[in-house]
Amino acid sequence: MRRYFPPPSLLGNLVSGVRCALFLHSQPERFSTTPGDLTLIALVDVIANLASSLVLVGGDGTFNYAALSQFFFHIPLMLLCGYLAGKLHERPGLVTAIPVALIATSIPIEFTFGILEWLGAHVPRLRWLEDHLRAPNYYRFFWWWSAASLLFLVRLGSGTARRAGVIAAFLFFLVAPLWFYPRSDLWLSPAEDTESGELKVNEAVLTAQSRLLDDDLSQLLHGKRGEPNLYFIGFAGDAAQDVFLKEVTAGEKLFAEHFAGAGRTLLLANNPQSATTIPFATATNLGRALNGIGKVMDRDQDVLFLYLTSHGSRQHELDVSNGPLDLDQITPESIRRMLKSSEIPYRVIVVSxxxxxxxxxxxxxxxTLIITAADPTHESFGCGFGEKYTWFGDAFFGALSQNYSITKAFDQARETIRKWENEQGETPSNPQIWIGKKIEKKLAPIQHRLENQAQQ
Incomplete structure (x- = not known):
């Protein structure tokens, strides 16, 4: 008996998947939907991602074991969606037909993304593609798959109520989970792991970290009655990319010089470059830094300026990573607890x-005055490898260097970022600001003092 590989059923499923991806009509009957067919198309999906990422990264990369589970967790959700659709349309075969069809639809879309990414990296005239394939543009491919899959599901049968039920199941059980928990590539380049190499937790690092924060706290200047000041803390949470360390270092220099804050600044950073010179950016160290500043500042007149920069998640967690260390993430609630413990009443909080x-x-x-680089549902830009600063950090610190008004600097930065986003065709990040009723009265004397000193 002659056996064919790849099996005709797999080829048929892939062809039907291409039709779905192109929004062409493709009935469930076009797909082979036995449990074996579902298993095979799921394995092809994994192999396709591994192959495309291998071509892009090369043989020097590493297998991303953590991403493997992401390639299978959606299958039970697809089966559930198929089961519900089968009940609504009274077609039991949909329980496996829908997972096969949706996975088959994703494969040509992923290959399209991989091809464009390769062209952007290797064809000089197409370098512009690299910028347009970064997040949030990557999610346009996710919406392509979602739209093509939704059209396939709508075409399953008639009846407004039935279609509405299938659409609701798809959005709730598939689109939402995959949006909030996207899968990663299975093969990563060393550059994707860390820009400056992995942290080596050796004796020199351990010895330095045991004293760095205590030394920095002991050198803080005390507040002076009648001379209000800003106390700056810069927190660079992610060790994998140098942009965050560069940003807080630039921020500290700006506040030490332009805002006459020498002796009133602290840095916390995760980066292999600074492991023996700057205290690690951890939740514990941030709490200690806030408590230390709370003890030396004049709480009636001085203001804390807390600058946090890292990657952010849709769950509103600030990424704190410094492999191989296992660190707690920073959340709004954890910051609130730290601020309460520090008893610092007046504060400016900036989250990039x-x-x-x-x-x-x-x-x-x-x-409290709060400034953020984006609104709760959008991404900000400039946090990639090789970047000097994030877009927000660049625009905000650039504006601050020209004046002493934090709110005016934010307004200028927001306009600058809007211009950059329009030029690059990016989805607006929508930087935000909240100004408490009492904080401006505390910032005004600091601004006036610095403006007067600058004129002398």
């Missing part, structure tokens, strides 16, 4: 991260 607008609601009060 994707989805950082989600920090405003839990942290806002009359004595």
């Amino acid at each position: 991260a994707c989805y950082s607008g989600g920090f405003i609601e839990p942290l806002k009060d009359d004595r």
Whole structure:
């Protein structure tokens, strides 16, 4: 008996998947939907991602074991969606037909993304593709798959109520989970792991970290009655990319020089470059830094300026990573607890991260000014490898260097970012600001003092 490989059923499923991806009519009957067919198309999906990422990265990469489970967790959800659709349309075969069809639809879309990514990396005239394939543009491919899959599901049968039920099941059980928990590539380049190499937790690092924060706290200047000041803390959460370390270092220099804050600044950073010179950016160290500043500042007149920069998640967590260490993430609630413990009444909090607008609601009060690089549902830009600063950090610190008004600097930065986004064709990040009723009265004397000193 002659056996064919690949099996004709697999080829038929892939062809039907291409038709679905192109929004062409493709009935469930076009797909082979036995449990074996479902298993095979799921394995092809894994192999396709591995092959495309291998071509893009090369043989020097590493297998991303953590991503493997992401390639299978959606299958039970697809089966559930198929079961519900089968009940609604009284077609039991849909329980496997829908998973096969949706996976088959995703494969040509993923290959399209991979081909465009390869062209952007290897064809000089197409370098512009690289910028357009970064997030959030990557999610346009996710919406392509979602739209093509939705059209396939709508065409399953007639009846408004039945179609509405299938659409609701698809959006709730598939689109939402995959949007919030997207899968990663199975093969990663060393550059995707870390820009400056992995942290080596050796004796020199352990010895330095045991004293760095204590040394920095002991050198803080005390507040002076009648001379209000800003106390700056810069927090660079992600060790994999140098942009965050560069940004907080630039921020500290700006506040030490332009805002006459020498002796009133602290840095916390995760980066192999600074492991023996700057305290790690951890939740514990941030709490200690806030408590230390709370003890030396004049709480009636001085203001904390807390600058947090890292990657942000849709769950509004600030990424804190410094492999191989296992670190707690920063959330609005954890910051609120730290601020309460520090007893610092007046504060400016700036969060430069994707989805950082989600920090405003839990942290806002009359004595706080909060600035975020994006609203709660959008990404910000400039946090890639090789970047000098994030877009927001670049625009905001650039504006601050020209004046002493934090709110005016934010307004200028927002306009600058809007211009850059329009030029690059990016989805607006929508930087946000919250100004408490009492905080401006505390910032005004600091601004006036610095303006007067600058004129002398």
